[in-house]
Amino acid sequence: MTSRIVGLHVNQTFQELIVRPGVTLLQLLRDQLSLTATKRGCEDGWCGACTVIVDGKPVRSCLIPAETLENADVRTLEGVTPEGGLSALQEAMVENFATQCGFCNSGMLMVATALLAENPSPTSEEVIRAISGNVCRCTGYHPIVRAIMDAAAKMRSAETMAAE
């Protein structure tokens, strides 16, 4: 039971953390770094509540032992939320009533963030595919799909305006 020091980037800050054997990225984020936007759901990989972005790809933080993340680039919801405000995706979630109990929001926002970074103009089928591994028991999913489509459209028009 020897702990180990693991160095990794969390929301663009390099952290050196003492980790006990088998501590998952989820436990590291919530319990050691107090980054509690990432939710502990099933711890089985099914529900998607713990989804974060590692090296550009959305993954389940509950299934990754921290020891395997040396030098990884981890992005959580805290890292994509603007200081004192909401991102376009978060605003669209509010406007489209895509938030009810809120438990799935963090995971949904992380898969949506990764999707829009890779594909700024997704079809609704592509959005559904992206969120297919994230469980929401409140909304019935359609408001979430609409929110992601709306946010994508707003982000595209903001890009166009910035370019002009």
Added chain:
Amino acid sequence: MLGSVQVPSNLEAAFDALANARSSAILAGGTVLMPGVNTKVSSLDTLVSIRRLGLSGIQVEGHRATVGATTTLDEFGGDPRLSVLGDVIESIASPPIRNMATVAGNLFAAQPNGDLAVAFLALDAEVTIASRTGARTAPVAEIFARGVEHGEIVTTVAFDLPTSDTWFYAKAMRRKMNSAAVVSVAAVVTVADGLVRTARIALGAVAPRPVRALSVEAALIGRPLDVASVSAAAALAARDTDPFTDAYASAWYRARVLPVHIRRALIGA
């Protein structure tokens, strides 16, 4: 209680880590192993990660594809050279799981998971396994039957790429996305002069491990690939299977719908 997670950077160190542990398992994507660790049902003492051994990557030479053990399902599915198998990858779990789960790990995922393993059986894939005493190869069917020895590490899976007119795949699911198989069917079938010349049909979720539909294959040879002969051949599938009941489907239901999905896989109707 987990006492150690080792992350060796070369095969020798990985063999050492496996040899020195009291009870160890090889960790690749973690999608099968980690739920047991999280819920403390796993009695493993040591996990040995093989993600830093340089075992990922895809090589295609002519028709032969060689895929590194820790290539993720996402990398496999995103490679245009392997696009003929794209439907198999898309049918497995969800994008975040496919970003983690590995090609070699899929060989050891218990049914009804492991759809890529079913495809590999149809493709007669060859598995390369490294150990301290050297490397050996084995047909994928042998891995399903006997697993690998403690201290052995799968390094690659190689197979001949089918063409889109010889490759067939269908998976019955509870939902259109992110469901394990009710049944899955993967096949390489060649037709010449209107008659089936060769057939290799693999079935998933109808036995404890992926199985060949040998009776169906035999009944198809020399016949046209049409509704009548495929339906007649598919009706024999019960001889090759031993379905089980789980949260996705009952054994009865699996047996009942299997011929339908063999037909859908082979002739789309």
